[in-house]
Amino acid sequence: MAKRPTNNNRPRRRQSLPTTQATISQLNDEGVGIAYHEGKELLVAGALAGEKVLVAIEHSGQRRSIGQLRRVLEKSPLRRTSPCNLAERCQSCALIQMDYEAQLRYKSAKLKQALADFEMLKDLQPQPILAAEHPLGYRTNAKLALSKERGKVHIGLYRRGTHKVVDIEDCPLHHPLINRIVRTVKDEIQRQKIFIYDPQTRRGLLRYLLIKVSPKNEKAMVTFVTAERNYREITHLAKWLARKVPEVISVHQNINGSTGNVVMGRETIRMLGVPDLIDQVGDIRLRISPTSFFQVNHEQAARIYELVRKWAALENHETALDLYCGIGGIALHLAKDAGSVTGIEVVEEAVLNACENARMNRLGNCHFLAGDSAELIHDLAPDSVKVAVINPPRSGCQAEVLEALAELAPARIIYVSCNPATLARDLDLLHEKSYRVTELQPVDMFPQTAHLETVVHLQHRN
Incomplete structure (x- = not known):
């Protein structure tokens, strides 16, 4: 207790x-x-x-x-008039008070400046940014912190540079179903008087609320992160939530007893409903587990996947490699054209999801490996891969990965980046390894924020 x-x-x-x-x-x-x-x-x-x-x-x-x-x-x-009345307090959406066309110009200049820092990249000309058709209400997952002040429960985001939770019940960036779930959970926590975890005293139960939504199916998965294993309160909370919001088809409890800032612990328990959330991006169905990562903007993710597939231009006898493949979104799109696709991902649970997704989409020409990318690339025969796709985190690729990839020498590399600074750094290294940029397409995956996704097509000079 x-x-x-x-x-x-x-x-x-x-x-x-x-x-x-x-x-x-x-x-x-x-x-x-x-x-x-x-x-x-x-x-x-x-x-x-x-x-x-x-x-x-x-x-x-x-x-x-x-x-x-x-x-x-x-x-x-x-x-412009901000669509969020908490923008000044929350500060999570840095550009929400800026006209949307101006946001795109700011992001375009940011990308060009990152490229200009490298002599061999300064003359590259990106295509105009692919703007979001829906710049609000696009976020399909949320990681929200909980706190309690003067007897009132707060569920929301940490204010920039602080550990103070800004209460958000109606975030304009969140899918409407997320906002409904937040309001319902808050009311029930208040009613049941469930104890909120206090990081200063290290006492209490509830720490975070995680929500994932399938906009295609209008269904949701909810995970309560707790400081310790708990059955009674969390089960009551889960049943109440599923009754009040029937779109919630899966509720889990994740136990995180650490004292640091890591959101999730290693143990996840299903409280009720189905084990995973079934989603769809483009014409690929995806099984998403409580702990797996997936893009927050489905519409823009679908455009990126289709662009990667187009640039890959694979034929049915050719092989593709997908690094940092996650649950297999890009690899499965490539598999529709390729002879075979290999996905590599360090997170084992994501690899299990990817394998299940390949079976669910009846794509038997996909297989996935869990482990270090640089080591696993060395196991592949040189010139055995026609196209390699890289989709790393914000920190970009490790130099060892790019060097191993250059030794593998695929004819084409497609780099999907979420950070212009690390993208430019990695493109400069790939240029030294005999690859040249032929196309560069920024995509506004995260409207109202300063973040920018960029897809780059590189070809081997030989």
């Missing part, structure tokens, strides 16, 4: 912060406004380039200060 957290601290009186006027010169790579105050860089989330603003100084370091936007004194013509 979880212990009831105690809090004998009286509410602290809010201290007034020093304020100053500042002019925003530009936005940084995270979409945060940059001004200069007392010879130091001043970061102001929610401000746009060219704006004169009133700022409260929250933190002043040796080289940089953090400011809180209090009022816009002179507005940028690019500013």
Whole structure:
């Protein structure tokens, strides 16, 4: 049984912060406004380039200060009315106050600047960004933190640079089903008086709420992350949620007893419903487990997968390699044309999902391997792969992976990136390994944020 957290601290009186006027010169790579105050860089989330603003100084370091936007004194013509009334408090969507066309121009300039940092890439000309048809309501999964203040339950995101949870019941970026689930869970936690985990006292039960939605099927999977194994409260909560929101067809409990910032622990228990969520992107059906990663924007993911398939231009006797394959979304699309496709992924559970997805889609020419990419690439015969697809995390590829891939010498490489800076770094290395960029297509996978997805087509010079 979880212990009831105690809090004998009286509410602290809010201290007034020093304020100053500042002019925003530009936005940084995270979409945060940059001004200069007392010879130091001043970061102001929610401000746009060219704006004169009133700022409260929250933190002043040796080289940089953090400011809180209090009022816009002179507005940028690019500013619009934000669709989120919590934007200034939450600060998770850095560009939500900016006109959407201006967001695309900002991201395009960000990509070009990242390429310009490398001599051999500075003359590359990306195609215009593929804009999102639906720049709101596109997020199909959410990882939300829980907290309790003065007896009130909060479910939402950490405010930028803090561990304070901003309560969000109606996030404009979330799929509407996610918002319904959040409201229902919050009401039931409050009603049952379930104890929320306090990271300071390390006491309490509920830590995080994870939600995954299949927009194709209008179904959802919910995972409660708890500090310890619990049956009674979480079972009651799961049954109540499934009764109030019948679209919830799967509820799990993940146990995370660590004291760090890792969201999920190693053990996951199914509380009720089906074990996995069945989803679909393009014409490929996907089985998604509680712990597996998948893209948050299905519409834009489908466009990326189709573009990768088009550029791969595989024939039925050719072989493809998919690195960082996850649950197999790209590999399965390639398998429709290829003779065979090999997917490599370090997360074993994702590989199990990928194998099941291949069976579910009746694609017997796919097989998946769990392990280190560089080591497994060395097991493949040189010139045995016609096309290799790379879809790494934000940190990009390890140099060992790119070097092993260059030794394998596929005729074409397709790089799917979610970080322009690490993309440019890796493209520069591939250029040294006799690959040249032939096409470069940015895709706005994450509207209202500073993030950008980019798909790059490279060909071997020989």
